[in-house]
Amino acid sequence: MNEFADKLLKIFSNSSKAADDGAIELTDKKKLLKVVERIRKNFDILFMLTVVDKPPNFELNYVFSKYESKDILILRTLIKHEESVDSITNLFPSADWEEREAYDLFGIKFDGHPNLKRILLPEDWPGHPLRKDFVVTDEIKNWTGLDLKF
Amino acid sequence: MEGKGIELNVGPVHPATHGVLKLVADIEGDTVKNAKVEIGFLHRGKEKIAELRYFNSYFPIVDKLDYVGALNWEILWASTVEKAMNLEINDRVKYIRAVMAEIQRIMSHLVYIGSFGQDLGNLTFFIWALRERELLMDIVEEISGGRLAPMYNRVGGVFYDFTDGIADKINAAISKIEEKVKKEYKAMTYGNSLFIMRSKGIGFMSQKVIKENGVTGPNMRASGIKRDLRKDEPYLVYDKVDFEIITENDSDVYARFMVRVREILESIKIIRQLLKDMPRGDTKISAPWIMKVPAGYTLVRHEMSKGEGAMFLVTDGGLKPYRLKIRSPSFYSLQALPLVLEGCKVADAFVITASMDPVMGEVDR
Numbered sequence A: 001m002n003e004f005a006d007k008l009l010k011i012f013s014n015s016s017k018a019a020d021d022g023a024i025e026l027t028d029k030k031k032l033l034k035v036v037e038r039i040r041k042n043f044d045i046l047f048m049l050t051v052v053d054k055p056p057n058f059e060l061n062y063v064f065s066k067y068e069s070k071d072i073l074i075l076r077t078l079i080k081h082e083e084s085v086d087s088i089t090n091l092f093p094s095a096d097w098e099e100r101e102a103y104d105l106f107g108i109k110f111d112g113h114p115n116l117k118r119i120l121l122p123e124d125w126p127g128h129p130l131r132k133d134f135v136v137t138d139e140i141k142n143w144t145g146l147d148l149k150f
Numbered sequence B: 001m002e003g004k005g006i007e008l009n010v011g012p013v014h015p016a017t018h019g020v021l022k023l024v025a026d027i028e029g030d031t032v033k034n035a036k037v038e039i040g041f042l043h044r045g046k047e048k049i050a051e052l053r054y055f056n057s058y059f060p061i062v063d064k065l066d067y068v069g070a071l072n073w074e075i076l077w078a079s080t081v082e083k084a085m086n087l088e089i090n091d092r093v094k095y096i097r098a099v100m101a102e103i104q105r106i107m108s109h110l111v112y113i114g115s116f117g118q119d120l121g122n123l124t125f126f127i128w129a130l131r132e133r134e135l136l137m138d139i140v141e142e143i144s145g146g147r148l149a150p151m152y153n154r155v156g157g158v159f160y161d162f163t164d165g166i167a168d169k170i171n172a173a174i175s176k177i178e179e180k181v182k183k184e185y186k187a188m189t190y191g192n193s194l195f196i197m198r199s200k201g202i203g204f205m206s207q208k209v210i211k212e213n214g215v216t217g218p219n220m221r222a223s224g225i226k227r228d229l230r231k232d233e234p235y236l237v238y239d240k241v242d243f244e245i246i247t248e249n250d251s252d253v254y255a256r257f258m259v260r261v262r263e264i265l266e267s268i269k270i271i272r273q274l275l276k277d278m279p280r281g282d283t284k285i286s287a288p289w290i291m292k293v294p295a296g297y298t299l300v301r302h303e304m305s306k307g308e309g310a311m312f313l314v315t316d317g318g319l320k321p322y323r324l325k326i327r328s329p330s331f332y333s334l335q336a337l338p339l340v341l342e343g344c345k346v347a348d349a350f351v352i353t354a355s356m357d358p359v360m361g362e363v364d365r
Helices: A003-011 A029-040 A095-106 B046-050 B056-063 B070-085 B091-119 B123-144 B166-182 B184-190 B193-199 B207-213 B253-276 B329-341 B346-355 B360-364
Strands: A016-018 A024-026 A045-054 A057-065 A072-080 A084-086 A109-111 B006-010 B022-028 B031-038 B296-303 B308-315 B323-327
Touching: A003 A016, A003 A024, A003 A029, A024 A029, A029 A072, A029 A084, A045 A095, A045 B207, A045 B308, A045 B323, A057 B308, A072 A084, A072 B296, A095 A109, A095 B329, B006 B346, B022 B346, B031 B329, B031 B346, B046 B056, B046 B323, B056 B070, B070 B091, B070 B296, B070 B308, B091 B123, B091 B166, B091 B184, B091 B253, B091 B346, B123 B166, B123 B184, B166 B184, B166 B253, B184 B193, B184 B253, B193 B253, B193 B346, B207 B329, B253 B346, B329 B346, B329 B360
Parallel strands: A024 A072, A084 A109
Antiparallel strands: A016 A024, A045 A057, A057 A072, B006 B022, B022 B031, B296 B308, B308 B323
16 A cells, blocks of 8 residues: 555544555545545546445445556445435546446435536436346336337 | 527537537537537446456457457456456467557557548548558458457457467558558648648647546647556556657647557557567466456556556456446546537537547447
């Protein structure tokens, strides 16, 4: 693990801990914006946001990177399915489409996102397909109005 | 809408948007006041499909992510699974993959150059670029049996070894392309005053826009940021070859075009070096076709022809991925597109869109 991650763990020792794969695990999701604000001082972009559905929780993996070096930082936090989470678009504008995608495919609500609507799927699509409990219902089968075989 | 402006819908099916990209532009007079980008028309649920397939059976799906740069994505997927399994691959495989990746990069850039010419209204150029691409297509076909979606890699290696005498054929093909790029392409594009008039001084993408939107690859290098994962975080055998990171400083459409042209020449340099020191050995190690991958998180990123592509693989120790997230570089380039289009002329808007090199297959996934 690199220096910056160690420093971050020391500052937020009450709400974070180191994971096995070198990521930082945030145990208190209310601290998210504070931690990300600290990360913003050292990293340029949200490289990717990976949401993993682990019922009954969603696991959010924020991957941050910077342009001047090959450093990478993974911030991991868990939220309940029905909970919402703070948007980090104010700090990292590159999170805009990533958060929209997470909303689209998982149904996670990001508080404070300027334009939270579906991005890959049509506006009126029923359901969130990347959830583990997603099933193809009659509503989805008949959504196009065509006689499709599933 | 206020004032005298109109809202113009371009796409999703339009020859100038390269696939199914939709632009909604507010136009006043001849100027684009602001533009919105709509994507998702080619969404095929590739990340969901990953959860339903064995690791090796996912290669045909990866092939259709970026359909002009399939081999790059194949290599990334193979590397991701190999890293998750802690597999060490043979040196020869690393060399073969690097050669194929560079061949694919040249092909992808040639398609870019060709379709760019088409957007400027110069169809001749499209035909020329595809003619040169065909030389490499034939080589990929001879090695792998496939053309656009070769299905050449597997976990632990590649399917077939290089055929006899292929090195000479590759050398002949890249020498021919080098000559064409340096002479004919110069006369037709980057040395041509008409081309320069159409492309210089439009579509500025500042370093601020790039850093805020996570743009990577040639689009970023055209604004003077010197960064290339092949150099900064060497994978395969890129630490053993000598090459330059191509940068331009003007950050306009012409600069983005020039970065690609010069990268073709750089890739040719890399291929020549790789072919010279290619070691002998097996092209695959014995890994079973259907296998369990230990539980954990794996993040691998490579330099694609369009920027930094990455795969975040979450495994639970089973036969199939638990979750796969694909970072597509074009996705981020398109995120920055509205900011670049702001204030440009309508006629330039298509040239600027084309200069970002979006491939909708990898944007929509």
